[in-house]
Amino acid sequence: METNLLFYEIQKGTVTTRDYVNWSYGLLINGISSPSLKILSSCSFDDNLFEIESYFKRSLKELAIKEPTFEACAKARIVFLAKKIVKADDHKEISNLADMIFRVVAIELDNSDDLFPWIEISELIDRLDYDVRCITLNKRDVISKIKNEARLLHSLDH
Known part of the structure; x- marks a missing residue:
């Protein structure tokens, strides 16, 4: 899991032990390591969340990772969904x-x-779902527009 996306989950209160452990795996795979990160990566998805968070916070200090802005976290969530x-x-x-x-x-x-x-896509989806008289739109065109916008976001992340 990408760091900004993990912070998004933390800020929204939806983070799980799996998220923390997967985050540690991602860093280790990319050659980033610290003592607490190694311990975190050895934890089980069923371990106590508070204990996991303790190793996460230690890992942040050891790696000098600062909490990103909420905007950066939200954009990471958007890119994740686009993928x-x-x-x-x-x-x-x-x-x-x-x-x-x-x-x-x-x-x-x-x-x-x-x-x-x-925002425009949301309006198109609503028209497809709720406007029975809408004959100028078809589902395939809306899905195509969604996929194109998602590809643009996905390409910005690389």
Whole structure:
């Protein structure tokens, strides 16, 4: 798990022991190490969350990692969701992931200008789902637009 994404989960109160342990694996795989990080990576997904958090905080100090801004964390969440969209084939799953991105953009980032297309996509999805007289849109075109925007976000992350 990427550091900013992990901090997003922490800030939202949805972090799990699995998230912390997977984060430690990712750092170790990339050649980043510290004593507490090694201990954290040896923990079980079933270990006590408070104990895991203790090793996480020690790892942050040992590696001199500072907590990122909430905006950086939210953008990491958006990129994570965009990657899932790129890989997804199911229309409903793609729409749900796009809605999750929209919620981060509209609620948590307060309509950040560079993410405006997701607001437009949300409106298109709503028209498809709720406007029975809508004949100018088709699901395939909306899914194509969602996938294209997701690819753009995904490419910015590389």
